[in-house]
Amino acid sequence: MPKTVKANSSQINQVQAKTCLLLVLWYLGADKAEVNKSQVTKRIVAKKHKVGDYQGIFEELEHQGAIAIAKNKFSLSPQGVEMLGEMLKQPEAQFEGTIVGTWAANALLKWIAHLDSAVSTKVVTDKNETQAIAYGSSKLIASYEKFQPVALAVYEQLNQDYNLDHLVPIYRIRREIGNQVTRAQFNEWLLEMQADDFFQLQGGSVEDSAPDKIEDSITTEFDGLRCYARLLKS
Structure with a gap:
């Protein structure tokens, strides 16, 4: 059976009450700024209960470090x-009665959006970290030795x-490396890698003869336009 706390002869489902309290605090932005106690209690105290019935729950959450209470104001740590996220996964985290308040529905929608945003951010972060490892770094490349x-x-x-x-287009290599090097450095160092027999730079033209892709290739005084790189040694 769900754990309950007894206060003033009223039985309160502890999991439901804690979840509801943490949810309303998060919904009201108590994780960023203090909110008035009255804003919270008017949303969580059921008709058959009184504010005093929840005092034990307030104190327990404060003792656990989940909330802070100061001069009738709440804040959420x-x-x-984190505790709210775990409690929302529990089967006991249900709303009593047949009518759910608008704030609760909106709070849950906001929480779902929050989770989606967190997942998206993690995916982007992981992708960026993978690219940084594959391409060496997102910082400026200071020397030919680091460019190689x-x-x-x-x-x-x-x-x-x-x-x-x-047969990799040079413009693609330039664009992937991006602002880690200047255009002049890229040209100089890629030609130096050809001189050191890392790459053979070949002529021709890009697939659609787009001017911007040709511009991002390499043109030399003696060899003319070089559009592709072929690996000679790794």
């Missing part, structure tokens, strides 16, 4: 937000992702 492994990693990744048969 990060631990309290980044260019090689980008080449390999592009070749694998797009099935380029070891």
Whole structure:
């Protein structure tokens, strides 16, 4: 049976009451700023109960570090937000009665959106971290020696992702490395990698002869336009 606390001869479902209290605090923004106690109690105290019936629950959550109470104001700690997430997963976390308050429905919708946002943020963060590992770093590349492994990693990744048969467009390499190097540095260091027999830079034209892609390739005084890189050694 769900655990209850007895207060002033009234039986209160502890899990439901705690969940409801934490949810309304989060909904009102108590994790960012204090909220008045009256704003909370008018939403969670059922008609058959009194505010005093919940005092034991307030004190227990405060003792657990989930909430803080000061001068009739509540605030919600990060631990309290985490506790709310866990309690919402419990079967006992149900609303009593046949009518659910508008605030509760809106709070749950907001919580679902919050979870979706957290998942999306994690996916983007994980993707960025993976790319940073694959391409070396998102910081500025300060030397030719540091440019080499980044260019090689980008080449390999592009070749694998797009099935380029070891003929990778130079404009793609430039755009993946992005602002980690200047345009002049990219040109100089990629040509130096050709001189060191890492790459063979080949002519031709890009797939759709787009001016911006040609501009992001490399043009030399003697060899003319170089559009593709072929790996000679890794």
